[in-house]
Amino acid sequence: NAGVTQTPKFQVLKTGQSMTLQCAQDMNHNSMYWYRQDPGMGLRLIYYSASEGTTDKGEVPNGYNVSRLNKREFSLRLESAAPSQTSVYFCASSVTRNNYGYTFGSGTRLTVV
Amino acid sequence: GENVEQHPSTLSVQEGDSAVIKCTYSDSASNYFPWYKQELGKRPQLIIDIRSNVGEKKDQRIAVTLNKTAKHFSLHITETQPEDSAVYFCAAHGGATNKLIFGTGTLLAVQP
Numbered sequence: 001n002a003g004v005t006q007t008p009k010f011q012v013l014k015t016g017q018s019m020t021l022q023c024a025q026d027m028n029h030n031s032m033y034w035y036r037q038d039p040g041m042g043l044r045l046i047y048y049s050a051s052e053g054t055t056d057k058g059e060v061p062n063g064y065n066v067s068r069l070n071k072r073e074f075s076l077r078l079e080s081a082a083p084s085q086t087s088v089y090f091c092a093s094s095v096t097r098n099n100y101g102y103t104f105g106s107g108t109r110l111t112v113v
Numbered sequence: 114g115e116n117v118e119q120h121p122s123t124l125s126v127q128e129g130d131s132a133v134i135k136c137t138y139s140d141s142a143s144n145y146f147p148w149y150k151q152e153l154g155k156r157p158q159l160i161i162d163i164r165s166n167v168g169e170k171k172d173q174r175i176a177v178t179l180n181k182t183a184k185h186f187s188l189h190i191t192e193t194q195p196e197d198s199a200v201y202f203c204a205a206h207g208g209a210t211n212k213l214i215f216g217t218g219t220l221l222a223v224q225p
Contacts, residue, residue, distance in 0.1 A: 042217040
């Protein structure tokens, strides 16, 4: 039982490149989330998926897209990376949107140069 | 929008002393308040939480208090140990946004 698994753990991109961050959970959770963590800013919600087939914007969605591929997987895509997207990205999941026991993945450290 | 403020941003205590971290929230309809601990380079992990129908909750050396009227909640760690050193985040959930909104974190350093 791995919990929430994120790949890759580290990535360096050049400005303008694209990439997809992958997230998968094996806890049969319905809701999944993408956060970014920047120094002094805490964790800010980028997008979330309350259930399979639905996605919604969070606090800082600009420059990102998401796909809820199935119940297990929720990916985050940067179409044209910018230095401002240098951050640590965390995926999380919970049983439902209103069940607040969030489990976080181990994070992806992304640097855009 | 909903906002969670957290203080202090850094806190240094001697081993064995108590540590208190305070948060305020803006949305009076918020109904769930978790605390997460994040060790250096690791993921945030839930350490304790409280719901709006409870004023205080304890789990061994940690406790959380909630004042709904003032929209304040606090984390109390007693008999601190070096392994308590980490960044602690408060969060508030519910209300108009129905999302978990985090504070900006407190770096706690416990000096041996």
